[in-house]
Amino acid sequence: MSTPTVAVLGGGKIGEALLGGLVAAGRAPGSLLVVEAVAARAVELTDRHGIVAVGAPEAARRADVLVVAVKPGDVPAALDEVRDVLAGRAPGQDRPAVISLAAGIPTAAIEARLPADTAVVRVMPNTPMLVGRAMCVLSPGAAAGETELAAAEELLSAVGRTVRVPESQQDLATALSGSGPAYVFLLAEAMIDAGVALGLPRPVATELVTTTVEGAGGLLTTPGSDGREGADGTVPHPGLLREAVTSPGGTTAAALGSLEADGVRAALARAVTAARDRSVALGRQYG
């Protein structure tokens, strides 16, 4: 069987993360299409990843999987551009499944703008997709069955990990893993700046911090790294990993005491709540 054609509506940050990640994972660029409103951006995607840009009707005609990767407010217009061509394709296997990456937009709102019984899978990805380290959170729409969900998982597993959740949990997934990389980048940026402020050359501070974040990520995802028995697939506990760094009366305890006094946990809880609420609001506004 030939490789299914994946067409991505919107070649921005997340569209490129998906397309670039798929190419980096070994997928033939010829099996990928992008529809991108900004002409110069389309040229960039061709130059960087060898992806061909086409118009929305052609994408709708050729796609086996249609990915919606435009901003939430642009979703209705993007769907309107493909609806008629999709309606002209036979329902069932000939009609592509739709994977929506748009934050906040419910599957029901997407289904309402497409031909009846279009299979829609809502996915919250994140930008580490570009380097094959995505967290993609999937929920099926009303007409998406096991076949479409499994196909979406197979596609996205090339660029990272996948997990299924009920759609009611998607706004929270958006707040944790969708936006989450930005929290880590902010933390890294602030640590680098602090090191520079205290006298380290910026390239040195940057190498120290980025390698530390990478190493900490490795510990967080390596079963048994927290010293618990078994290494049997148990997810390491962040608290135990943190304790292992924290020598009695030492430097880490001093830093953590300062962070707690500044309310870092409450600040993160408020941030995640704000992101979740914004996702809900986007769905109400544009869904």
Ligand SMILES: NC(=O)C1=CN([C@@H]2O[C@H](COP(=O)(O)OP(=O)(O)OC[C@H]3O[C@@H](n4cnc5c(N)ncnc54)[C@H](OP(=O)(O)O)[C@@H]3O)[C@@H](O)[C@H]2O)C=CC1
């Ligand atoms: N960035 C991220 O980390 C993540 C983003 N998402 C979701 O992905 C979606 C895209 O986000 P992001 O990539 O950051 O946004 P971008 O603005 O970077 O990319 C969207 C691109 O699509 C273009 N566009 C707009 N309308 C159309 C259209 N009708 N047809 C084709 N292209 C169009 C935009 O052009 P123009 O600029 O002219 O509007 C822009 O170049 C959003 O819904 C977001 O919620 C989900 C998870 C993570």
Ligand SMILES: O=C(O)[C@@H]1CCC=N1
């Ligand atoms: O900021 C946003 O709205 C998108 C969704 C998750 C990450 N970026």
